[in-house]
Amino acid sequence: MLYREAGQFKTTYGADQAVFPIRQDQLFIALWLAVGLVLVPLVSSEYLLRAILIPFLILALAALGLNLLVGYCGQLSLGTGGFMAVGAYAAYNLCVRIPALNPLVAFLLAGGVSTLVGIAFGIPSLRIKGYYLAVATLAAQFFLDWVFSRVAWFSNNTPSGSITAPPVTLFELTFDTPVKKYLLCLSILVLFAAVAKNLVRGRIGRAWMATRDMDVAAEIIGIRPMYAKLSAFAVSSFFIGVAGGLWAFVHLGSWEPLAFDVNRSFSILFMVIIGGLGSILGSFLGAAFITVLPLVLNQLPQWLGISISTAMISHLEAMIFGCLIVFFLIVEPLGLARLWRIGKEKLRLWPFPY
């Protein structure tokens, strides 16, 4: 009743191919953007911003990047943590070695560095597939981990290998308070999400999807697999590299290679799978599920006034989290984004389903 496109006529091809062709969707997006940009900074506590929203936004960006590779192009990768580390260390080194450089510009350049590394490690994908490729990308993860902890140059010769990021500034503005940091991350995320959405609708995105669905068939209809696969690795690594820079500079402020270890790779892959492969929205849902849910589960007993020992809470947290993963997969094996889409379809027919 509320969600119906009856009466909305498309008179141009452009209108028909809009990102959000239905007016309710446009309103919806505008509403949420307003909430995210205005309401949330006004009402959120420092804890909410610093400990939940900022990490969520940054990891959502990384998940978005990985989703382009895994969900759209079908190339499983477990090297995400390594590529994030490339972004973080590249941004750091650019800032340290070229003091005049603005960190925000450094993020983009770091994304570029990450792109090159991503292409290099994407080359095996031309030969190997599926789980074999996934495990092979672990080579990138472990190798990059090792390089950053072993080659002192990357950490500017700090003896312990732990480094501290310079402040992030834009002209006179310093991103130091949680609200400013949040807005910075949100704007970058929105920008990148828009880019991603348009990429996957275009020629390149269609080439990725064809490769994903069946690479041999794609090759036969004239898509060059090398171009499709490596471009997916490149774009994905760029997103992930920028996310890595943000994670290091904006969220942690000070980090060591362990911040980008293999667990980070796994957790971002989980976000993509649980959120929904091949869905931009899925990346956000997955990131929310994997980052926020454990924190909520961890604090739930306290809000409810139940006193359980810390150890038991964290064990229960793990168990319930695992159960929820299994539960959601059984309900909808294709991820949370698919659940959302089904909900939308239902809403379209509501309240007269026939």
Next chain:
Amino acid sequence: MGFFLEVVLGGLMAGVLYSLVALGFVLIFKASGVFNFAQGAMVLFAALTLVRLMEILKQTFSPFLIALLLTIAVMIALAWVIERLVLRPLVNQPGISLFMATLGISYILDGFGQAVWGSDVYALDVGVPKRPIVLFESMVPGGVLVPSEDLAAALIAGLLMLGLGVFFQRTRIGRALRAVADDHQAAQSVGIPLNYIWVIVWSVAGLVALVAGIVWGSKLGVQFSLGLVALKALPVLILGGFESIVGAVVGGLIIGVGEKVSEVYLGPAVGGGIENWFAYVLALLFLLVRPEGLFGERHIDRV
């Protein structure tokens, strides 16, 4: 020369342990096409159950044997529960969803195991000798040092693999398992109950996890980190192929030796700590030549 032999031997011993973990992965992948991320958690869970039961049964005549039998029962029950509650509802879903589901299982097992049995470190002593043996003293100066604990572990692992080989080749259930591995639908149509087979496979994988847990646990002490040894099995998998038991064994040995030799001889030149990624690079190099692993099955795509 003596030292080189020691390094190779050390690598072989470590390799056997890797194969042991890889074997659990292969069994399940072969029979159900599931990349079982929970294998590491199963190793930890089995070892924790065993070691804590042994503590409870301290008064009985043979705590180890009784606890072992009980743990086997627990692992079989676990396999049954997993099949019922996770695999059956997810039948015919894409592999990646199943992979994700096993991740859920590993969270549940980690939490459950620690909640029931505690998260401390527990010593597991199964009476394996620890003093190293010195061999070939007459041939090479200083002799070749062979850690007897590793030797015992290798022996156990070897026996297990032999047992599995016999089980797969000679028994009725083993033949049914191989039929399922070859083709689910064909196997089902000749009257092999799929669900039942899955329970068996997961039980066998549980047993392999238990053996791995005993071997690693007596080495490291039974504690949470035991679950992390699963990562060491991944390069073995891609090298040996996801579907080959022989591949898991041979791959394990190659990775073990390659890793140790590289760390000892190349490591110091570049600052050390390279064995972690070197194993993967080694496996990757093999893959570029043979994309389906050393013993994996070649797939032919049809459009």
Next chain:
Amino acid sequence: MPKFLNAATLLAAAVAAGVLTNTDAALAQANEQFVPMLVYRSGPYAPNGIPFANGYADYLTLVNERDGGINGVKIVSEECETGYATDRGVECYERLKGKGPTGAAAFSPLSTGITYALTEKVFTDKIPLITMGYGRSESVDGSVFQWNFPLLGTYWDAADVLIQHVGQINGGLDKLKGKKIALVYHDSPYGKEPIPLLQERAKRLGFELMLIPVTHPGVEQKAAWLQVRQSRPDYVFLWGWGVMNSTAIKEAVAVNYPRDHMYGVWWAGAEPDVLPAGVDAKGYNALALQHSAGQSAVHADVLKYVYGKGKGAGQKEDVGHVLYNRGLINAMLLVESIRTAQGKFGKKPLTGEQVRWGIENLSLDQKRISQLGLAGMLQPLKVSCSDHEGARHARIHQWDGTKWVFVSDWIEADETVIRPMVDEAAAKYAKDKNLTRRDCKVGA
């Protein structure tokens, strides 16, 4: 795109509700000092994290139960599980820092990684970071690291004491010339901390230093120990944590390296490190951060007032273990600092900034230590603005197969070696971060 905000705002509401109810509860009973506890009771490092957390919690409970709080100000504490992960640690910090009527008194994260991440944040939040026996070695310099307190010793002290000890065994530091010492270390900032000092010492004393990294978490060390077997160093220093320590001892057995030539740092010298190795760990040495295992007068109180009332955090049998004692002493130092600060600011809940004054003016003499029931476990210490450490003594204890026994006297780390390094590193940090130094002579 739309739904994520949806989820986020729902959570926002939930979290906000949680925060609100908590502050309400806290306001109702205002005469309370809030002490946050970052613990890890699950995960790979739990065997070491649990006893520490229990000791910490038990001492706070003891102060409440026996003395009715610190001068009548009750201590309330809350645990938050970090799992030794830096991002969870940061989240816990954010969650706990504002609780209680005056906010968190001080944080003790028991993780070098979390310490590094929090070092940035405590500057703006003005909450002391007590890193007893870990953290950044250069944070001794309180004029730059205004909020970090590596009480009782840093890794540079630890490495220096070990060098002095093996020097004593050989009949003088000059006898170390030509010897070979291997450092088997956890490949993380924690494990790398002692390297600069050892290199400096190697340069001065002329011994050869071998560095052998072990990748986290340290379950596979065969290659490392094969290298030890090949080069036969005279001593092996072990800088491990968690499963890495017991594995190292087992691998040492496997390559026939004598355990009594192995020296662990104080984080590699507790029961969980040697027990899995069983009798083979016999003869293994480790630093003791002043105290070892064992009980003294304060433990009798703990058993009486805490466990007697059923309020113990752990098992009665574990009271007095090495890491338990360390947690207990850490809590004691915080409580005494708060007591000191109350002398200046009044007997009321204090803010983090006031507590810092207390830590910086903390002075425990032998008499006070005996009063606290810790005679023999602690040397006198005196913290000041320029010295955030207070004391730099340590002893070596050895595992005799069933218990730890001391095999050395008190050894003090050599200031003449360490202080220049501290000054240099702190100056570099201040320059990198554009910090203005605090003038320690003025007295904060």
